[in-house]
Amino acid sequence: MSNIVPFDFNEVLAVAVEFPGVKIEREEFLRNNFSSRFDSEMVTRIVQTSPIRAGVNESVLHEIARDCIDYEQMKVSALSFATGCGGLVGIPADLAQYLAHVLRISQKLAYIYGYPEIFSIEGSIDEKTQKIILLFIGVMYGVSGANKVIAEISKSLGGKVGKDILRAALTKTAWYPLLQQVCKQVGIKVTKDALSKTTTKVFPVIGGVVSAGFSYYCFGKGAERLHKTLRENPVR
Template sequence: MAGSKEIENPGSKFAQVLDASARLPGVRIDRAAYLRTALKRYCSAEQIQLAIAQTPTAAGIPQSILEKAAKTSIRFETAKVTGLSTAAGIPGGFAIAGTVPADLAQYFGHIIRITQKLAYIYSWPDLFADDEELDEATAGVLTLFIGVMFGVQSAQTGITKVSTMVASQVVKKLPQKALTQGTLYPIVKKVASLLGARMTKQIFANGVAKFVPIIGAVASGGLTLATFRPMARRLEKHLASLELAEPQSETHAPGHHLALEVGGEDPDPAES
């Protein structure tokens, strides 16, 4: 009976994976610390401070520099996820949130990390609130970001609409109402359902190796540039094309929450 409910409600299954992954140590990125690290190779201290206080585009940082920083972050996260360990550092061992396998949660943890980094490079507001819970608006935006990575067309439409809404605000923040009960909510639900449909009952019974074709190789340690990196690049290209990434756009206040970087921050691009 429980199994049939899981199959009938794939959107809730994806939400469960997203929530479990967001709780893992090191998944949440400190926006200010990340921008400081990502931009230090290319920008003056003054530019970096303005990028943190406002956004990289408001600081006048050229798209070419933002793209270099984004690619460095993609390489870093690809290397980390390629060396994925299914058990290390996971509170509760292999069973997270009751039914989510550790390897699946860790993989999506790296996806959430790269979505935050690319969002902050391309002038999105801080995604996580002060509290430890994943709020609905952030979950909605992350769902759309991940949908773009997996090639879901409606996710691209949704992210474009969110970008326009954020760009039009005086104080930059996620459009809470639109994402949780308004015009964007149906899109978020549709994308979550499409993503969750790939997570069959067998995934949660036997592990991530059943998630074919995108992450089937994770359990055997075979995840390479053929999966994670192209997906991240797809998101990077879409974010770079949006209104928020246009030069001189105004932005939000700096991020203020703390993220635990288990694997360390991105290396200095000069060393890449």
């Protein structure tokens, strides 16, 4: 394990956010995924409100969500195989690339189930944006309390629109302490999981296969966990 590079989770997350294609633009995503199923008037309504408020059937939302999960799951698995074949490498680089796909699926699922734009207009990762991101990662990694905060945020966003409304919702004092605790636990949880996977990279080709399979399973499990939470607690 001597070749493992020590890392700070927040720094790795900051690197992941800056990868090309990580930031999903809400309007573009919704138009691309709903235009083949609905006419232009309906798609505009979906963009201006949300898929749920526009009256999209739950089965359609589920189908689109599953397609998004499958796509990101295959991409992260292929990436994991490639890095795994290299033997023991710097974990921060691998983790940053993995988190990039976690961020992508988080945004996609959030937009399907009624969330406003995740990143600010400038695309920056300010403190509130980081908390939103950590919350979604927390749900995917099974951090205790993360799904409860999602439920509370969804309630507070009900009937509201605007890019900044999500950040404003984070200041709700009733459950803000829990959000803070979730954010602290996410870094610890992800770091432990990342270090525990290093043994799969000792033997190049075998490590690539094991790493890809493990990433495919873990990513899919986490994405389904987030999907379930958002599906049960959509923004209405």
